[in-house]
Amino acid sequence: MTLRAKVGRLAVMTRRRGTLRQAFERLGPGPGAKLRCAVETPCADNRLLEETVRERTAALEAANAKLSSSLEQLHATQTQLLFADRLIALGRIAAGVGHEINNPLAFILSNLEYIHQELQQKERLSEQDRQEILEALAETRDGAERIRLIVRDLQTLSRAEDVGSxxxxxxxxxxxxxxxxxxxxxxxxxxxxxxxxxxxxxxxxxxxxxxxxxxxxxxxxxxxxxxxxxxxxxxxxxxxxxxxxxxxxxxxxxxxxxxxxxxxxxxxxxxxxxxxxxxxxxxxxxxxxxxxxxxxxxxxxxxxxxxxxxxxxxxxxxxxxxxxxxxxx
The missing domain is CATH 3.30.565.10 (Histidine kinase-like ATPase, C-terminal domain)
Incomplete structure (x- = not known):
């Protein structure tokens, strides 16, 4: 076969290949292209899902931190209200408590004055004088105990912190x-x-x-x-x-x-x-x-x-x- 014939044959084969390629392109993607899409599409979906999860997790963490801060503020406010009410109650009863304390204080001072005078004026005490002084001392002790109880009750009421349940x-x-x-x-x-x-x-x-x-x-x-x-x-x-x-x-x-x-x-x-x-x-x-x-x-x-x-x-x-x-x- 001459050189001119060989060149003509190669030209014919090249034209046929170009025609076949165009025909396949008109038919659509081939099996290889479909396989590549099938592999690449789930990867893209997974990346999108992971990104969405990260965004939602960050939003939930921020909301949780904000909620925790709000709860702490509410607890602090409640504690302040409890103590404020105790102080208000103490203010409302201050005059009455002063009266309650003044009564036992009055006879404590009176009895102590009486005992002091009796012991100064009399070198020797009769049995009757001795009994009167002992009664005055007993009343004085009762009055002091009454004041102690009032102060204890005030301390119990005015505690700012709870001591447990x-x-x-x-x-x-x-x-x-x-x-x-x-x-x-x-x-x-x-x-x-x-x-x-x-x-x-x-x-x-x-x-x-x-x-x-x-x-x-x-x-x-x-x-x-x-x-x-x-x-x-x-x-x-x-x-x-x-x-x-x-x-x-x-x-x-x-x-x-x-x-x-x-x-x-x-x-x-x-x-x-x-x-x-x-x-x-x-x-x-x-x-x-x-x-x-x-x-x-x-x-x-x-x-x-x-x-x-x-x-x-x-x-x-x-x-x-x-x-x-x-x-x-």
């Missing part, structure tokens, strides 16, 4: 709160306390004392002074639903208007005149009782008085004892 003797807590509120009660109503015979409740004596002091002071201030024999504030504790103790604080005061009942536990809401009430007392009481696993509710009839009901859980060990006793019976 455990079994609390309800009767002792109510008696302490009643002594602190007596300066408000004595000229307004008779106080009746029936809290004996109930099991210890789960809580903190200081915080529960703050609750009952507020309830007693509110009950007293709902009654106008001057008719103590005609009015009554009654505190009664009895077993409630299983594992709980119910405490009722009833008064014969002016009651609460219907339009105010839904807001009675709202912070800073008060029906008292400016400078008399801050609106913190009942809100703090509600928060304390709720934090201890209990409930605080209220019923009131205008002109006939109010009743506040506190339900508290019985201390854990005593719940088990009650259940065991029930099983045996």
């Amino acid at each position: 455990g079994p609390a003797e309800l009767a002792a807590v109510v008696r302490t709160a009643a002594k602190m509120a007596m300066h408000e009660l004595r000229h307004r109503a008779r106080l009746v306390v029936e809290c004996e015979g109930v099991p210890p409740v789960q809580g903190n004596g200081s915080r529960l004392g703050q609750v009952f002091l507020n309830l007693l002071l509110n009950a007293a201030q709902s009654i106008s002074p001057g008719n103590a024999e005609g009015n009554e504030v009654r505190v009664v504790a009895r077993p409630g639903e299983p594992g709980h103790v119910l405490v009722e604080v009833r008064d014969t005061g002016c009651g609460i208007a219907p339009e105010h009942r839904e807001r009675i536990f709202d912070p800073f809401f008060t029906t008292k005149p400016l400078g008399v009430g801050t609106g913190l007392g009942l809100a703090v009481c509600h928060g304390i009782v709720t934090s201890l696993g209990g409930t605080l509710t209220m019923e009131s009839t205008p002109g006939r008085g109010s009743v506040f009901r506190v339900i508290l859980p019985v201390a854990g060990a005593f719940v088990q004892a009650q259940r065991s006793q029930a099983d045996w019976t």
